[in-house]
Amino acid sequence: MGVAPVWAVPRGTEGVRIMVQAAIAHGMTAAECLAGSGITEADLTDENSEIWAHQEFDVIRNLIAGLGDRPGVGIEVGLHSTLGRAGVIGFLILASATLRQGVELALPFLALSPTHLRFSVDTDDDYTYLAADDSELPTDVRAFIVERDLAGLVGAMHGAHLELSPIWVETTLDAEGAAKLAQVWHLPLADVRPGQRNNRLAAPRELLDQPLPLADENTARMLARQCRELLDRRLARVGVAGQVRSRLLYKAGELPSMQTVADELHVDPRTLRRRLASEGTSYRALLDEVRRKLAIDLLRQDVPVEEIARRLGYAETSNFTHAFKRWEGTAPSYFRRSG
Structure with missing residues (x-):
């Protein structure tokens, strides 16, 4: 099986915890942030809690509604990030010999x-490139996540006393978002290029080869093994059904075919x-299960x-009404009135 799509792996609540803390600092309550997501405040302090990407997107939609759908709101949230708050993977980076490793x-x-971005690294004769693919993300939360994660990268590196000074940045953000990003990266506006196909x-070239002050080979090896074991445990616990359910809930209003899901999981439909x-x-x-849940919501x-x-x-409203009667024993219009 190839690299799992971002919706297919349950994750800890670290990302939601950072966002909720940031939103509270801007006047929202935890309850407002978590409304409708299925995540509780207790989950945020439980290191064993696991959530799915679509639940985190519900939190993001709440933040956008509460803080305003405007360029820069994701940046304000992302700057609360640190490598320590990234969990075991953050400590893995800190224990490595160089930033590249x-x-x-x-x-x-x-x-x-x-x-939720797909990061990758490449190098040519002139530069080292750090790319962040956002193509898997739902469109209504994409700009927020790009802002949050690119700004979070700045905050995390700065907090770890690591220098990450790009020469130029390309981004899928619009001109207003790119201008906000330029401020975070301390770059001239002309060096942040908006409306690109990817974030890069x-x-x-030597940037990623700078030695890290907390490097320890044995610790890095141990943490890499812990990451593999944790990822394997999470995937084994939820099984394929959990991954498929997550995909069906991943993008509001977009229910894929079995062929599509199989392709994304790198298996054939059989x-x-x-x-x-x-x-x-x-x-x-x-x-059927996901349609029932979404219909009630x-x-x-x-x-x-x-x-x-x-x-x-x-295809027809009558088909939905028939299915809903099978699920709930009543017509959707009556269910709404009685609820």
Whole structure:
């Protein structure tokens, strides 16, 4: 199996904890941040709590609603990040011999970190490039996450007394977001290029080869092993059904086919069907489960029944009504009135 997509791996609550602390500092309450996400305040202090990407996106949507849908709000949140708050993967970077080694060791385990961007490193004759792919993210939270994670990178490096000074930055953000980012990176506005296809910063070739002050080879090796074991445990615990369920909930209003999910998990549909059967379920059963949950959530938000049917992929409203009666024993319109 190839690299797991960002929605397929359960993660700790470190990222949500950072966001909630930042939002509280800007006047929101923890309850407002977590509303509708299925995450409790107790989860934020429980090192064993695990959440899915779609739950974190619900928190982000709450922050956008509470703090304003404006360029820079993700940056304000991201600057609360530190390498220590990134959990074991942050300490793995700190224990590495160089920043380059730390990044290379951490890349396979990014699902254990608070970021949802796909980071990669490349080098040519002129520069070292750090790229951050945001193409897997839902469009309504994408700019916030790009701002948060690129600003968080600055905050985390600065807090660890590491120098990360790019020569120029390309970003998928618009001009206003790029201008805010330029301030964070202390770059001239002309050196932050908005509206690009990817997020990428260019730095001197020797940047990533700077020695890290807390380097210890044995500790780095131990932490890398802990990252692998933690990732394997999380994937084994949720199984394939958990990963498929997460994908179905990942993007609001977009329910993929089994072929799409199988492709994203790097397996063929027959293998996916067999693995789900071994866990006592099927793609159709999981799709039904997710549609039922989403339908109830949308009805409670007073979304029109016709719109709910469309979002859940039903060709006709009557088909959705029939399915809802099968789930709840009553028509969606009556369910809304009685709820």
